[in-house]
Amino acid sequence: MRNVTAAGRNVDEAVQSGLQELELTKDKVEITVIEEGNKGFLGIFGKKQAVVKLVEKIDPIQQAKAYLQTIVEAIAGKSDVTVQENKKSVSFHITGEKAALLIGKRGQTLNALETLTQLALNRYPGQYKNVTVDAENYRSKRKDTLSQLAIRLADQVLKTKKTVHLEPMPSSERKIIHDTLSGYDHQIKTYSMGEGENRHLVISHKR
Template structure:
């Protein structure tokens, strides 16, 4: 993040001087006036320059992308990170030779990275933005796997007439199963239970 204190005969002149030094535009910075300046007697004696502090605005997406790159590098993995912005969501795509390590068992590592990036992204944003971290199309494949699993377990719950508790999973994955089984059968309902990392979904058989 670039920042400096600039001076000039007027506030506007100080600002323009600072922007030129930083090679930034006015929309890219935050400006704080420290001294408005004084012309002095006859425009000469007692003159005091205007002083401003100019700080580059933090780009939440750029900050989150750099954070993700640093985390991956510290894991000893070389991977390319790209960010695609949507109105309320940012997709971070990972590409490299060791994406399997970044995905982890059932996407656990990828989910952990996504949680961290989500925090960084919204720490510097004035509105909530959803972060999605994906690698080699894993999210789409996982979504299809969850849909198939949902139907299979719903049929099992109906046959055995009992509730089935799934393993803990992120809210986004629980939502896939909720949506898949919504209206699937009058005998089946789904709900989440548990706290924090133990929160999991239940496929419940409704006694008729």
């Protein structure tokens, strides 16, 4: 977090001097006036310059991006991380020659990166956003795969009337299956069971 103490003939001039040194705009800094300065008697005696301290504001999203990029490049070498932000969520998309290394079996590595990035982003008071981390468009492909799996298993349950337990998966993936089947057939119901890493989705027949 960068900071600078700057001086000028008045507060505005001192602030502008500090902004130029930091290469930031006014909305990106916290400003503390140390000395307001004065022109002195006849502009000569007792003349004092204004002195201000500028401190760069913390940008949680940029800090989370830098944190994620450090981990990513340690695993997969040179990579680019782009950010898309809206009111309640932030998406980080990773591209690079070896980006596929970041996915892992059934997205486990990607899910771990997502958890770490969410913790990094939301460590500041009053700051909470949902985080998605993606590489090689894995999330989109995985969503299609899970939707197809959900329909296939629902058809199996309708035919056999036997309950199906899926493998443990993150809440975001369980939600994909639940949403896919919510309007699929009124005889099908879905719910979650288990705790922590063993939490999984169940597809059953409404008897």
